[in-house]
């Protein structure tokens with residue numbers, strides 16, 4: 148006799164739904180958006196079919212259509228012209244520059260939208276690194292000053308969530324101080340807590356033309372072989388005042404998502420990055436996998452691992468398919 152027959156709980160669609168433990172909803176998503184200079188411009192990222200860089204006028208329209216689909220939160224990344232880049236990323240706190248001008252416009256037009264801004268030097272750096280470079284070294288404490296100026300300018304232009312993606316030590320504490328000292332106690336910090344030195348960021352760097360001009364990011368981004376180090380980073384970010392802890396990339400790091408969720412009371416975010424998106428699109432275009440089913444299974448796996456927030460390029464197409 149078989150006492151336990153788990154198949155009883157799978158016998159119909161209704162029963163399967165009744166016992167389902169996890170579900171993805173549109174409320175879980177943050178949709179990353181790429182911004183370019185100009186007017187009425189929309190250019191597809193070659194390695195990310197379906198994902199575009201928008202000029203600010205079209206970006207506003209894109210945000211509006213996403214809001215109508217129930218996507219409320221956006222992460223904004225700029226593609227900066229090469230001639231505006233320098234060693235200190237000075238364009239990153241220029242209020243008349245593309246990024247901050249657009250941020251101000253977006254918040255004015257859609258005050259209800261939640262905008263997460265990116266705090267890192269790479270899109271603005273002539274070295275293509277997330278920090279100040281001196282003699283081939285990425286300087287930590289000098290970089291914090293730049294990040295502070297960038298984050299403050301973003302808060303002044305209406306940012307709701309600041310997203311430090313740079314991996315410098317001590318940045319969450321520094322940004323929290325700068326924000327609080329200037330009266331921005333309500334601006335949140337979503338720290339890229341466990342950000343690995345990953346090959347999965349390739350298509351993103353194509354989108355922004357932000358690849359490092361020399362070397363790699365291994366002296367600041369984490370070694371993919373390590374998990375205890377993620378707990379150390381999480382402990383620091385928690386004690387420095389982060390509001391969310393993020394793991395990035397998501398799929399090869401589901402164990403890290405689970406470990407942070409098991410050990411910390413803060414909400415855990417996961418970044419389903421550009422390379423993860425590109426692989427699905429490429430295989431689907433070849434007819435080798437089913438785009439929708441694979442996408443939905445991937446997003447569910449990230450949720451099941453313990454992420455309550457998912458940054459994903461699939462957000463809009465998911466929302467369109469689940470209207």
Ligand code: PBG
Pocket residue numbers: 265267268269277312313347348349350351352364419420421422
């Ligand atoms: C840079 C940054 C990167 C991503 C987000 N912010 C790339 C990098 O660290 O080189 C990658 C996102 C993606 O691949 O989708 N600060």
